[in-house]
Amino acid sequence: MKKYLIKIILFLIPIGVLIGFELVNYTYDQGDLARMSYLNIDYNYNTAFGEENNVKHIVIENDSSSITKQKWKYFTIGDSFFQQYRFGIVNHLSMKCPGSVVNFKRNYLRGDNPIYTLQGLINSDYFDSVRVDYVILESVERLIIPRIEYDNPTYSYSYETVQEAIKKEKIKEMKEAENTDIPPYPTDRFVKFYLNNIFYHYTPTGLNGSVYKEELDGHYFTTESKDLLFYWRDVDYLNYNNDIEKVKLLNQIINRMSIQLQEKGIQLIFFVCPDKYDVYYDHLVNRKDYVRPKFFNYLNSLEKEYTYIRTDEILKEMVNNGQKDVYLFDDTHSSPWASKAIVPLIISASQ
Amino acid sequence: MLFNSVDYAFFLPIVFILYWFVTKKRVKAQNILLLIASYYFYACWDWRFLFLLIFSTTLDFVMGIQMGKSKTHRIKKTWLLLSIIINLGFLGFFKYYNFFVDSAMKGLSEVGIDLNLWTLSIILPVGISFYTFHGLSYVIDIYNNRIKVERNIVDYALFVSFFPLLVAGPIERATHLLPQLKRRRVFNYANAVNGMRQILWGLFKKVVIADTCAQYVDMFFNNTPEYGGLSLIIGAVLFAIQIYGDFSGYSDIAIGTARLFGIDLLQNFNFPYFSRNIAEFWRRWHISLSTWFRDYLYIPLGGSRGGTWMKVRNIFIIFIVSGFWHGANWTFITWGLLNAIYFLPLLLAKKNRNHLDTVAEGKLFPNIKELLGILITFSLTTFGWIFFRAESVTHAFQYIHQIYSSTGGMEEFQEFYKWGVTYFMVLFIGLEWIGREQTFALEKQLDKWPKFLRYAFYYLLVLALFWYGGKEQQFIYFQF
Numbered sequence: 125m126k127k128y129l130i131k132i133i134l135f136l137i138p139i140g141v142l143i144g145f146e147l148v149n150y151t152y153d154q155g156d157l158a159r160m161s162y163l164n165i166d167y168n169y170n171t172a173f174g175e176e177n178n179v180k181h182i183v184i185e186n187d188s189s190s191i192t193k194q195k196w197k198y199f200t201i202g203d204s205f206f207q208q209y210r211f212g213i214v215n216h217l218s219m220k221c222p223g224s225v226v227n228f229k230r231n232y233l234r235g236d237n238p239i240y241t242l243q244g245l246i247n248s249d250y251f252d253s254v255r256v257d258y259v260i261l262e263s264v265e266r267l268i269i270p271r272i273e274y275d276n277p278t279y280s281y282s283y284e285t286v287q288e289a290i291k292k293e294k295i296k297e298m299k300e301a302e303n304t305d306i307p308p309y310p311t312d313r314f315v316k317f318y319l320n321n322i323f324y325h326y327t328p329t330g331l332n333g334s335v336y337k338e339e340l341d342g343h344y345f346t347t348e349s350k351d352l353l354f355y356w357r358d359v360d361y362l363n364y365n366n367d368i369e370k371v372k373l374l375n376q377i378i379n380r381m382s383i384q385l386q387e388k389g390i391q392l393i394f395f396v397c398p399d400k401y402d403v404y405y406d407h408l409v410n411r412k413d414y415v416r417p418k419f420f421n422y423l424n425s426l427e428k429e430y431t432y433i434r435t436d437e438i439l440k441e442m443v444n445n446g447q448k449d450v451y452l453f454d455d456t457h458s459s460p461w462a463s464k465a466i467v468p469l470i471i472s473a474s475q
Numbered sequence: 476m477l478f479n480s481v482d483y484a485f486f487l488p489i490v491f492i493l494y495w496f497v498t499k500k501r502v503k504a505q506n507i508l509l510l511i512a513s514y515y516f517y518a519c520w521d522w523r524f525l526f527l528l529i530f531s532t533t534l535d536f537v538m539g540i541q542m543g544k545s546k547t548h549r550i551k552k553t554w555l556l557l558s559i560i561i562n563l564g565f566l567g568f569f570k571y572y573n574f575f576v577d578s579a580m581k582g583l584s585e586v587g588i589d590l591n592l593w594t595l596s597i598i599l600p601v602g603i604s605f606y607t608f609h610g611l612s613y614v615i616d617i618y619n620n621r622i623k624v625e626r627n628i629v630d631y632a633l634f635v636s637f638f639p640l641l642v643a644g645p646i647e648r649a650t651h652l653l654p655q656l657k658r659r660r661v662f663n664y665a666n667a668v669n670g671m672r673q674i675l676w677g678l679f680k681k682v683v684i685a686d687t688c689a690q691y692v693d694m695f696f697n698n699t700p701e702y703g704g705l706s707l708i709i710g711a712v713l714f715a716i717q718i719y720g721d722f723s724g725y726s727d728i729a730i731g732t733a734r735l736f737g738i739d740l741l742q743n744f745n746f747p748y749f750s751r752n753i754a755e756f757w758r759r760w761h762i763s764l765s766t767w768f769r770d771y772l773y774i775p776l777g778g779s780r781g782g783t784w785m786k787v788r789n790i791f792i793i794f795i796v797s798g799f800w801h802g803a804n805w806t807f808i809t810w811g812l813l814n815a816i817y818f819l820p821l822l823l824a825k826k827n828r829n830h831l832d833t834v835a836e837g838k839l840f841p842n843i844k845e846l847l848g849i850l851i852t853f854s855l856t857t858f859g860w861i862f863f864r865a866e867s868v869t870h871a872f873q874y875i876h877q878i879y880s881s882t883g884g885m886e887e888f889q890e891f892y893k894w895g896v897t898y899f900m901v902l903f904i905g906l907e908w909i910g911r912e913q914t915f916a917l918e919k920q921l922d923k924w925p926k927f928l929r930y931a932f933y934y935l936l937v938l939a940l941f942w943y944g945g946k947e948q949q950f951i952y953f954q955f
Contacts (some may be wrong), residue, residue, distance in 0.1 A: 125495060125662045132671070135930070139937060314941040 146317045155455025157353040161335035162313065162320040165347075167453045172346040176460040181210045183218045185229045186254070187290045192283075195255040197224035197474070199390075201238045202262030205397035208457050213262070216463040217470060226254070229290075238263060239271045239377070244281035246384045253283040258391050258474050261378070265399040265419055266357045269364035272374050328410075329356065336401075339409040344443060345453035352408065355456045358401035365419035375426040382430035393473055395433035395466070396423070397458060400451045403439050431473045438465050476519040478728045479682050479944065486516065491735055495662055502659050506633050509736065513638035517602070520642065524600035527565070532635045534561060535610035536628055542617050543624030551618060558614045566607045569599055574803030602642035604800060608767055609635045613649040615771055622649050630656050637738070639729035643722070645743040645763035652740070660737030670734030672917045677727030679936050683943040684903050685720030687896045688713040696864055696874070704878045711874075714864045715857045716900070719748060722761070727915055746911040748856075749834050751848030753817040754827035756856060764800070768793050783823065790822060791815045801863070806871060810862040817855055833912050899939055 149164045158165045169177045184190070198221065200206060200214045207214050207227060218225045228241065242261055245251065263271060281289075320330040328336050333356055340352050364370055382392040402417040420436040439462055442450045449459050476482040490512045498504035518525045538558040545551035583589070613634070616622040625631040634653050640646075695702055695710030702710070726743035733740045747759035757765055769778075776789045791812070798811020821827040834849065835841040841849065858875075865871035910916030921929050 125664075128662075128664055128667050135933065311944050312942050315938055316942075 142318070143314060146314055150313065150317055155452050155457075157335050157355065157456055158454035160332075161324070161330055161337065161353065162317040163324065163330075163335075163337070163353075164321070165454045166349075167345070167347050169452075172449045172453070173460055176211075176464075179210050179215070179219070179460070181215055182222070183207070183212075183214050183227045184223075184225065185227050186286070187229060187294070188226075191226055192253050192255075195257070196226045197221060197257045198260055198470075199226055199228065199251075199254065199256035199258065200260045200262070201228040201242050202260070202397075203238060203264055203267070205264045205457055206262040208463075211452075211457070211460045211463060213463045213466050213470075216460070216467045217260075220467055220471060226256070237271050239268075239381075240276075240279060241281065243277060243377075243381060244279035245286075246381055246388075247278065247280040248282040248285075250281065250283050250286065251385075251388050251390060256390055258393055259385055260393045260395075260470060261381075262395055262397060264397045265365060265402060265417070266355070266361045268374060268396055268419075269367070269370045270361065272370075272377055275373070275377055277380065338414075340404060340407045341409055342407065344404065344407065344448055344450075346448050347453055349453075352400070352404050353454060354399070354401040354404075358399040358456075359414065362415050362417060365417060366415065368418075368422050371419060371422040372426065375423065375428065379429040382428075386429075391474070392430040393433065393470060394430045395435045396420070398436045398439055400456055400458075402436065403443055403451065406440075407443070433466065433469045433473060435466055435469075438469065476516060478725065479678055479940075482519065486512075487732065487735075494736055500659060500661065502657065503629070505660060505736075506629050506656055509637065510629055510633045513633065513636040513641060516638040517636065517641055520601045521598070524603075527600055527603070528606060528636060529632075531562065531565065531606060531610055532632045533628075534558065535614055535635070536625070536631045538614050539617050539624050539631070540626065542614065555614055555618045559611060562607050562611055566603055569603055571799075571803045578805075605644050605646055606635050606641060608646045608764075609649075612646070612767065612771065613653075616649050622653065625649075625653060627657075637733070639732040640740060643725050643729070644761075645726055645729065645741045646767050647741060647763070652738070655738050663737065666734050666737065669918060670731040672921065673727045673731030673734065673915050675731075675933065675936055676915060676917045677724040677729075677731060678940055680720040680724030680727065680903070682724075683896065683899050683939045685717045685724060687943055688717035688720065692717055692864065696866075696870075699870070699874050699877055702877070702881070704881045707874060707878045707881075711857050711861050711864075711878075715748070715853070715860050718860060718863070719744070720903075730915075742914050745914075746833075746907060748853055749849055749908065749911055750852045751830045751834055751845055752821060752826070752852055753814070753855060754821045755830040756852055757814070757818065758831075764797065768797055772796065779822065786822060787819060790819055794818065805868050806862050806865050809868050809871070810859050813859045813862065817859070836912065896943065899943075 150162060151158075154165060155167075158167075198217065200217070202214075204212075206212055207229075209215065214225065214227050218227075228238075228245075238261060242259065316332060320332065323331040324337055328338055330337070336352075336354050336356060336359065338352050338354075340350050343350055344352070378392070378394050382394075385392045396419075398420065399417070401414075402420070405411060405414070405417060408414060420434075424434060424436075439450055439458070442461065442465060447461060450462050451458050476486060490508070493508055494505055498508055514525060514528075517528060535558055538554050542551050542554045545554060580589075613622070613625075613631075617624055625634075630653065633656055634647070634649060637647075637652070692710055692714045695707055696714075699707065723744035730740045730742070741763050743761060743763050745759040745762060747756050750756035750759055773789055773793045776792060777785050778789065779786055794811040794815035795808055796811070798807040798809070798814070801807040801810075818827070821829075830848075834845050861874055862868070862871045865874055906916045906920075910918065910920050913919050921932070924932070
């Protein structure tokens with residue numbers, strides 16, 4: 125019996141030590157890129173953002189009962205780059221213009237395709253019930269072209285359809301909230317933690333390829349590190365975004381939606397949140413190994429029927445002027461500093 | 476609590492240490508400890524159904540005693556029938572009530588009668604099919620004088636509720652397990668080593684093989700019209716592997732766990748996919764259930780004795796009931812029916828007792844005839860699994876129709892190759908084949924390896940568990 129127990133313990137000790145080390149060094153509340161790469165990152169949001177880290181999320185969402193009771197100045201629809209909870213552009217816009225902003229929550233209807241969703245709302249009576257002056261449409265750069273891949277101008281999502289979708293989603297959220305079970309161990313995180321940390325010494329994408337880690341030519345974040353972490357799709361989807369024909373098609377679609385909204389007395393403001401890779405591209409030490417993004421070069425040059433905000437210009441200018449943490453170091457999203465820079469542009473475009 | 480969970484990883488060693496060090500090898504103390512541990516294990520699933528388990532246990536314990544006291548055969552039979560009615564009544568109520576009501580309402584609406592009958596909104600108590608059958612086997616064995624009446628409630632309750640087999644088998648027999656519970660258990664090193672090996676192998680089959688297959692199977696079965704014929708064939712094959720990995724993996728963990736406590740459970744799977752015909756398959760698949768039905772249903776009905784029509788009738792009854800045991804859905808009944816159709820020709824041609832040995836015994840490879848037999852049998856069972864997995868009989872036929880009518884489908888499979896799990900699958904099939912003459916694949920063959928290689932292999936399995944773990948897939952047989 126003793127021999128058996130000793131053998132089992134000796135067998136388990138290395139596993140236990142490795143699990144313990146991983147549990148201590150892998151933190152669950154890091155940014156998405158840190159979690160996906162399994163890198164141990166020292167980045168403190170309080171240090172980077174100070175009071176901005178503690179602002180409240182005050183956005184009025186479209187599942188609120190007051191949505192049809194007043195006319196709103198801004199109706200916002202976009203993805204996580206827009207609606208990034210307290211850090212997001214929508215929240216900062218709501219802080220600057222309290223009571224004037226209503227946001228279409230991204231997990232209803234077409235999920236992460238705000239372009240389809242907006243087209244569907246335009247085609248229906250939705251804006252007869254939800255009265256607005258301006259629609260602000262946003263998409264992140266890497267997904268903008270895939271999102272128009274199967275353009276169908278006849279989608280229609282009425283106010284009732286949206287309300288039904290909201291009800292179903294709320295039921296789903298309630299059921300998910302009831303599930304407090306801890307996921308079983310073992311998980312792949314244990315193995316990927318070590319393998320990825322080893323592989324990042326030899327390849328920019330680690331083991332699982334979802335996060336790039338490349339060196340920058342200076343310190344652009346409030347960390348010791350000069351690394352840039354960015355999502356694989358920022359690079360892989362360049363074959364879509366660097367295709368001028370596809371960018372022209374995008375512009376046509378947004379023009380179409382703008383004209384349709386103008387017929388309803390609504391102005392369309394459109395902007396694209398640049399990929400982190402694009403904003404910091406010129407500062408990559410090994411940029412010769414990477415394709416230069418051309419999306420904004422193309423889009424910025426096209427004729428538009430909508431109000432367009434040049435987010436790429438403002439954010440790159442901030443980085444070049446030495447502003448740190450324009451994007452979150454351990455996350456793919458832009459930071460509160462980016463939101464604070466973009467919001468005045470939205471407000472001035474709507475006056 | 477799942478076998479592949481943190482909770483179980485703490486639960487098992489604690490029970491193990493208390494069992495061997497605190498109870499000091501006293502049988503009574505060991506049994507009380509195991510019973511408390513078993514009830515705790517079950518309560519972690521749902522504490523409300525613990526009362527049902529205790530009630531069912533007490534019922535059969537009392538019935539057994541009453542049968543023992545019966546002065547006449549008629550009274551004894553009455554107690555037996557009462558036990559069967561109550562046990563099957565509970566099983567039928569929780570498991571089959573909604574099925575019968577829904578089927579009746581559908582059938583009546585076909586003839587223009589619309590009824591709105593009350594249906595249950597209650598989850599199925601975990602393991603009810605298994606512990607009910609434990610209890611039934613006990614009372615039936617008393618009736619048939621195969622076993623003496625058990626007068627120790629703790630021993631009996633432990634027989635019904637022993638935690639490794641409580642929620643998904645193997646379905647134990649009182650004649651096999653009760654005597655072990657009455658004997659003092661002594662720690663056996665070799666047995667405990669094999670127990671850990673079997674647990675590790677079972678976890679590998681479940682977490683690495685079955686759960687990975689499940690992700691693809693769900694994709695193909697949940698979105699059937701979107702896939703080509705080849706993909707759907709692959710989906711059916713993957714389900715065949717998934718259900719085997721899942722269920723035999725669970726059985727291995729259960730049997731291995733019992734070995735740690737010096738208890739021997741019945742072998743439940745004997746490498747069924749290496750069977751040369753359907754009859755051999757059913758001697759090797761879910762052995763505890765198929766032998767239960769053989770001993771308590773098939774033989775009392777007359778078995779293979781009597782005329783041809785009686786044999787045919789009995790075979791259909793057994794397989795349909797077996798299908799129905801798996802779940803309250805016409806798909807399971809259809810699956811049972813299909814297996815009856817497969818089995819019948821062998822029975823009528825008196826070939827159902829062929830292949831009692833192990834395929835290619837003592838050899839590395841099967842001969843052509845054996846290989847052909849294996850492939851045909853595997854194909855037939857895989858076809859049957861389509862019905863087992865489908866949401867409805869209509870869905871199953873859609874799936875089959877899609878296989879024959881739709882071309883293409885290799886694209887989806889490429890991601891499967893990318894993940895690398897294919898290499899583990901090859902390893903899995905290879906080790907199962909090499910170990911087919913043992914009770915489980917790793918039982919003896921690792922003893923021949925050098926120590927370094929053996930431990931490296933253990934660590935490889937552990938790493939694979941971590942690598943492929945993370946997405947919780949319920950053991951398939953828990954729904955029964």
